[in-house]
Amino acid sequence: MNYDVIVIGGGHAGVEASLSCARMGSKTLLISMLAENVGATSCNPAIGGLAKGHLVREIDALGGEMGLITDEAGIQFRILNQTKGPAVRGSRAQIDMDRYRVIARNKILTTPNLDLVQEMAESLIIEDGEVKGVKTNLLNEYGAKKVVITSGTFLRGVIHVGEIKQVGGRFGEQSSEGLSHSLKSCGLEMGRLKTGTCARVEASSIDFSVMERQDGDEIPSPFSFRNDREEFRKTKKQIPCYIAYTNENTHNIIESNFYRAPLFTGQIEGTGPRYCPSIEDKINRFRDKDRHHLFIEPQTFENTECYINGMSTSLPPDVQQQMIHSVKGMENAKIVRYGYAIEYDFVDPRELKHSLETKKIKGLYLAGQINGTTGYEEAAAQGLMAGINATLSLQNKEPLVLRRDEAYIGVLIDDLVTKGTKEPYRMFTSRAEYRLLLREESADTRLSRYGHEIGLISDEIYKRVMLKDEQIQDGAKLLIETFFTPNKEFISFLESIGEEKISDTISAQQLVARKSFDIEKMVKLVPELAKYEPYILEEILVEGKYARYVEKQSEEIQKMKKYLKVEIPQSFDFKSISGLSKEIVEKLESFNPPTLQAASQISGITPAAIEILHIFIKIHCKKQESSIMAKKD
Incomplete structure (x- = not known):
């Protein structure tokens, strides 16, 4: 009954947390209500998307499991924003949600050092401010040196369908009441959030012929760097969405029933996700729109049931029937499960360190929706980091804390623990200041060394990553060192590939940076590159196109690192700084940080504010030096 680590909750955060702990050598227990629901995709049957795809690639690069399971269970793969810059593209996969859950559960049940019990955690055992274990609803007590809570929407969960309210953590499952009270008794600041899901419809009752077909990419790309790309592309079967x-x-149907919507009647108190609103919220906020997209997504490869993405709702069942039947192609749709909203407790993430350990209770880690996030990918990323850091702590090692310039995971966690959140937090590429450095395809070369150091990435995989990095760097170097002169032969070559002529000596890198240059032209320009695989050439092309911008961002990172070591004088008057908002000045005065590093950790203090603060500190110090010199004279 004694373990090194106990993980509470078997969702995406719990799967990553328990697997990482066990694989790093910790004797681990996963407590979950139902084994068959471990790894369940409670909402839409998809993994990834804009920015979320970055998180999945980073999880994979560190040795996590989400990318591997997605590749195995995936039934359609697409790169979103394909026509835009490489930094904002996002991989997304439709999954067979039944298959995904089975794969995740089997991984848990067959991993050495990892036990699973089907119970409900009722309370924490805490002594002298340190977690010692968990008590369950069966009156069992499990001892542990570390506990990771990944409770999802189960903390005092309440489900809303129209005027009907029922206690539950997810459709058909009970909520966790005792654990929420236990966390409150620890003195942790808690709040209430809301999320929701869409109706599921019998696929045979939908007329797909009048809808727009949406196929996957002709050449699908796997999420996991550990999977063979060519083999994946040859064998992966895909089915369409609509x-x-x-x-x-x-x-009109929705608007005429606003008075029955829990979102508007005051029945729901928790704050919902701004960027994934319910259909009733969309109609209320964007009534000027003639129509809204609905994505009809198959939930399994057999496509017996579809998820109506874009129609999340808590309206009553009769209204859901009317609004679904009003959509072209769904006039005769049979609803298998109605949409619903769910309210649940969360812990203010500012209660956490960057390691995701709570500040008030030693050895207690939180990950996923309990920290105020929304989405499978955000949860899995936190679960992985919480599991890694819980085990590193047991090994008396420093926690793994990823910087904002290293990973989207670093941005996610830093945003949460320094700024907190008042609504379900969702990852966007716009949240990352250095997104050009954090491209999806570079996740393995950025992060696999960490995964290898902690034992989650094998020597063989790490060698492959190092070879990839070496090839990209060699190719990029070749572009820099290859020059062309404006002679007749070369100008004729440029004309043959549809490029404008040059008037001065120019490097291959400068030419590749042209918007019109693609991989085919690059290889014709520098034939030595033809030996590399297409995905390596893609990265070499990106390095060439964005070299100047990458260099600029790298300089900014070094400058910021230098700033963070600067001390703030004790006598410094924050009110004297022009360019800072009143809110930021009040926070600086309240916390009185000793260094720019400390100032950057304060919620709401932006990188721009840090730069302004640094300039005024230098001015302040120069004035003091001048004053001292004047007194000496």
Whole structure:
């Protein structure tokens, strides 16, 4: 009954946390209500997306499991924002949600050092401010040196369907009441959030012929760097999704039933996700829109049931039927499960260190929706980091804390623990200041060394990553060192590939940086590159195109690192700084940070504010030096 680490909750955060702990050598226990729901995709049947795809690639690069399971269970793969810059593209996969859950559960049940019990955690055992274990609903007590809570939406969960309210952590499952009270008794600041899900419809009752077909990429790319790309592309079978639209009739049905919507009647108190609103919230906020997209997504490879993405709702069942039947192609749709909203408790993430350990209770780590986030990917990323850091702590090693310039995971955790959140936090590429350095395809070369050091990435995989990095760097170097002169032969060559002529000596890198240059042209320009695989050439092309911008961002990072070591004088008057908002000045005065590093950790203090602060500190110090010199004279 004694373990090194106990993980509470078998969602995406719990799967990553328990697997990482066990694989790093910790004797681990996963407590989950139902074994068959371990790794369940409670909402949409998809993994990844804009910025979320970055998180999955980073989880994989560190040795996590989400990318591998997605590749195995995936039924459609697409790169979103394909026509835009490489920094904002995002991989997304439709998954067979039944298969995904089975794979995740089997990974848990077959991993050495990892036990699973089907119980409910009721309370924490805490002595002298340190966690010692967990008590369950079966009156069992499990001892542990570290505890990771990944409770999802189960803390005092309440489900809303129209006027009906019922206690539950997820459809068909009970909520966790005792654990929430236990956390409150520890003195942790807690709040209430809301999320929701869409109706599921019987696929055979949908007329797909009147909808827009949406196929996956012709050449699908795997999420996991550990999978063979060519083998994946040859063997992966895909099925289509479809796009439908709401219409004026749909909007009228919804609008005429606002008075029955828990979101508007005051029945729901928790704050919902701003960037993934319910359909009733969309109609309320964007009534000027003629229509809204609906993505009809198959939930399994057999496509017996579809998820109506874009129609998240807590409206009553009769209203859900009317609005779904108003959509072209779904006039005769049979609803298998109605959409619902769910309210649940969360812990203010500012209660956490960057390691995801709570500040008040030693050895207690939190990950996933309990920290105020939304989404499978955000949860899995936190679960992985919490599991890694719990085990590193047991090994008397420093925690793994990723910087904002190293990973989207670093941005995610830093945002949470320094700024907190008042609504479900979702990752976006715009949240990352250095997103050009944090491209999806560079996740393995950025992060695999950490995964290798802690034992989650094998020697063989790490060698492959190092070879990839070496090839990219060699190719990029070749572009820099290869020059061309404006002679007749070369100008003729440029014309043959549809490029404008040059008037001065120019490097291959400068030419590749042109918007019109693609991989085919690059290889014709520098034939020595033809020996590399297409995905290596893609990275070499990106390095060439964005070399100047990458160099600039790298300089900014070094400058910021230098700033963070600067001390703030004790007599410094923050009010004297022009360019800082009143709110930032009040926070600086309240916390009175000793260094720029400490100032950067304060919620709401932006990188721009740090730079302004640094300039005024230098001015302040120069004035003091001048004053001292004047007195000496």
